[in-house]
Amino acid sequence: MSDVQPALAFPPVEDQLKVILRGVEKVVPEEELARKLAKSRETGRPLRIKYGIDPTGIDVHLGHTVPLRKLRQFQELGHQAVLIIGNFTAMVGDPSGRDQARAKRLSAEEVEANATDYLKQVGKVIDLSKTEIHRNGEWFSKMTFADILTLCSKVTVAQLLTRDDFAKRYASQSPIFLHECLYPVMQAWDSVEIKSDIELGGTEQLYSFMLARDLQRDQQLEQQLGVMSPILVGLDGKRRMGKSLGNYIGIAESPLAMMKKFMQIPDEVMPMYFELLTNIPLDEVQQLLAGHPKLAKQRLAREVIAQYHTSTAGDEAIQQWEAEVSAGALPADIEQVTIEASVVSNGTVTAAILFKQAGLCPTTSDARRLISQGGAYFGDDLQVISSHDQAIPITNGLLLKAGKKRYARLNLPS
RNA sequence: GGCGGAGUUCCCGAGCGGUCAAAGGGGCCAGACUGUAAAUCUGGUGGCUAUGCCUUCACAGGUUCGAAUCCUGUUUCCGCCA
Numbered sequence: 001m002s003d004v005q006p007a008l009a010f011p012p013v014e015d016q017l018k019v020i021l022r023g024v025e026k027v028v029p030e031e032e033l034a035r036k037l038a039k040s041r042e043t044g045r046p047l048r049i050k051y052g053i054d055p056t057g058i059d060v061h062l063g064h065t066v067p068l069r070k071l072r073q074f075q076e077l078g079h080q081a082v083l084i085i086g087n088f089t090a091m092v093g094d095p096s097g098r099d100q101a102r103a104k105r106l107s108a109e110e111v112e113a114n115a116t117d118y119l120k121q122v123g124k125v126i127d128l129s130k131t132e133i134h135r136n137g138e139w140f141s142k143m144t145f146a147d148i149l150t151l152c153s154k155v156t157v158a159q160l161l162t163r164d165d166f167a168k169r170y171a172s173q174s175p176i177f178l179h180e181c182l183y184p185v186m187q188a189w190d191s192v193e194i195k196s197d198i199e200l201g202g203t204e205q206l207y208s209f210m211l212a213r214d215l216q217r218d219q220q221l222e223q224q225l226g227v228m229s230p231i232l233v234g235l236d237g238k239r240r241m242g243k244s245l246g247n248y249i250g251i252a253e254s255p256l257a258m259m260k261k262f263m264q265i266p267d268e269v270m271p272m273y274f275e276l277l278t279n280i281p282l283d284e285v286q287q288l289l290a291g292h293p294k295l296a297k298q299r300l301a302r303e304v305i306a307q308y309h310t311s312t313a314g315d316e317a318i319q320q321w322e323a324e325v326s327a328g329a330l331p332a333d334i335e336q337v338t339i340e341a342s343v344v345s346n347g348t349v350t351a352a353i354l355f356k357q358a359g360l361c362p363t364t365s366d367a368r369r370l371i372s373q374g375g376a377y378f379g380d381d382l383q384v385i386s387s388h389d390q391a392i393p394i395t396n397g398l399l400l401k402a403g404k405k406r407y408a409r410l411n412l413p414s
Numbered sequence: 415g416g417c418g419g420a421g422u423u424c425c426c427g428a429g430c431g432g433u434c435a436a437a438g439g440g441g442c443c444a445g446a447c448u449g450u451a452a453a454u455c456u457g458g459u460g461g462c463u464a465u466g467c468c469u470u471c472a473c474a475g476g477u478u479c480g481a482a483u484c485c486u487g488u489u490u491c492c493g494c495c496a
Binding site for chain 2: 008236237260262263264265266267268288292293294298321325326363364365368369370372373374375376388391402403404
């Protein structure tokens with residue numbers, strides 16, 4: 001696995017560039033990329049492509065797959081993927097793109113469990129058997145305080161504060177803790193340790209990537225390039241895809257669940273999704289986008305679903321979606337709920353209480369609101385409930401519907 | 415350490431000692447429309463055994479018939495000074 005590959009193993013530089021630059025927002029410094037690739041091809045030495053993550057308990061979603069897919073593409077071109085598990089940086093918490101400090105610090109055990117879980121997930125995107133994996137505790141745990149001071153002496157506070165996320169927090173009167181300032185420094189040092197040629201990440205990583213170059217030069221190493229992907233926007237089409245914003249599509253989700261979410265994205269983000277999440281040639285994408293948006297969206301969903309499920313899962317999901325959402329059929333997986341026997345009186349339950357008990361509304365007040373707005377339905381013929389105190393006759397398997405999408409089926413209390 | 419400013423409901427943000435569950439915007443929810451979405455229009459958005467009751471305006475006390483609004487202490491943030 002450490003065999004030096006013959007020069008011919010690498011495709012021509014132009015071909016490599018075509019693959020590498022798809023969906024990439026920025027390469028810095030751009031002019032070095034072709035040079036690096038050419039040199040690698042001449043010498044037969046694969047480039048070392050770094051990608052780092054913090055094992056903070058991530059459900060990998062499509063936003064994460066953007067740089068991971070890029071890493072995969074480098075692997076397919078014959079380069080060496082180097083994955084950094086930031087078990088030490090996780091103790092700090094990445095301030096990038098955050099408007100507040102991470103709330104809790106993780107224990108070593110949690111971090112290790114998260115790392116294992118994470119690797120299992122990313123194995124769907126990159127080829128782990130050809131990936132070099134490091135935990136940055138390998139080097140950080142051995143550093144002395146003197147080492148750390150030396151490292152810190154390379155960075156000025158003014159530089160740190162130019163980072164967009166710090167600047168924003170500073171401006172909005174949010175705290176910035178000292179240890180957070182070390183985060184980019186640590187991340188940059190990882191690049192020194194593993195001698196990276198290219199680092200992948202989002203555009204918000206620019207500062208860290210450049211700092212890594214400084215530190216590498218300082219150690220007489222070849223300097224890395226930053227290959228930065230745009231931030232994938234979430235289902236709302238505005239903000240970055242993220243778990244906390246609830247606007248993400250997880251790669252472990254069922255085909256139908258993914259399908260539903262894909263169909264919800266605004267039309268405007270389709271070009272970005274096609275470019276970043278699929279390998280469909282861009283001229284074909286243009287044709288798709290020129291056609292009906294619904295068909296284009298279905299095609300997009302099908303492609304992505306097939307990547308994380310079986311090759312036919314995408315088509316099946318389209319059919320299910322058409323039946324359920326488009327034609328209005330009931331979903332296949334309606335949740336079965338049981339209510340407390342105490343709320344049943346003469347075989348009926350007050351409507352508002354029923355919806356709360358069925359878990360369709362978080363509070364009675366919320367259920368009352370829903371009903372007063374005409375968004376509560378019951379029975380297989382989905383009769384509208386007109387009043388919060390309407391007595392609903394209870395039968396086994398009674399169908400309840402809240403709003404457009406939420407359903408529940410009743411189990412009689414024993 | 416000193417002085418000054420600030421901390422409001424999911425977020426931003428307005429709030430005269432009573433008429434404040436608290437303006438406005440965002441987000442979200444529901445209804446109409448639809449191609450799935452967006453846009454647009456309408457309504458809603460603390461809780462409850464519900465036309466009344468209870469709990470909220472950093473935290474803990476206090477003044478008052480009455481406090482988000484006044485006072486004291488604590489705490490966090492920001493600014494200036496040291």
